[in-house]
Amino acid sequence: MDILDVRDELFRHRPARADIGRAEAATTLRFACAGTLDRTVGAASVPVLDVPAGCARAVGRLARQITDLFEIPVVRLSAESLRVVARVPELARRTRLCDSTGRWVRGLPPPVVAGDDAVLAGAWRAAFLAAGALGGRGRAGLELLCPSPETAMALTGAARRLGVAALTRPGIHGDRVVVRDPVDVRAVLGRMGAPRAAQAWTPDLRRGTGEVPVSGALHDANRERASQAAAMTTLRVQALLADPPAGVPERLLATGLLRARNPELSLQELGRLADPPMTKDAIAGRLRRLLEHAERLTR
Structure with missing residues (x-):
């Protein structure tokens, strides 16, 4: 099963409820913005939110969610990035990405963490579309590269509530959430809204050691994971250099x-x-x- 097939199935999934869509939007923003909503532009210091999602379909999905669920206009800067200029503080407040004092929440927003199974699955779906990979580091499995340890802990707890065994692993480019067991990988794919991918996914194991030949889909996954790691580092550095x-x-x-x-x-x-x-x-x-x-x- 190629990761592009999984992403395609997830992109075609439509949330059944508005709170699930809001959880997806908040999680996507958490991954894309790497911890800041307070950038300014122009002499008037108008607060703006730049979202370099890095994928045209991800940007289109997020733009629709912000427009439809929060009724806040967005501007497409390019096929792979968008900007929110009007009512940025309102978006931060309504997604609960900022607390009552205006400080950025380092993990996932409380409504997401405390949500039901459908909301938690929506958060996992958004996280996988933002920074997920199948296979990696010589092992079969599924990984998420998270923007902060708190985000990784939140997604690990969400997986546990969904009946999936996930572990948090620190790394150079950020904390990773890792699902290794094939049964759990299929379970989380199904929970996220990719039942066909869950049914078709079969790790190509070598003599039961858990090693996967680095070719085909896994080679693409490794390359995509490296690209995602570089993109996440760039986002964190850009956020840091802003202040x-x-x-x-x-x-x-x-x-x-x-x-x-x-x-x-x-x-x-x-x-x-x-x-x-x-x-x-x-x-x-x-x-x-x-x-x-x-x-x-x-x-």
């Missing part, structure tokens, strides 16, 4: 600025642009230290 905390070393900020200005380049290509040039491991290390350092200062 960098005092005390972050200049060399780390310079590397972050290089990443933010060149989101389409690989780490190796970024290393060639650096002054002086660096290896891709050095670039990755600086980006990781930048995010960790900024998070410590914020805390």
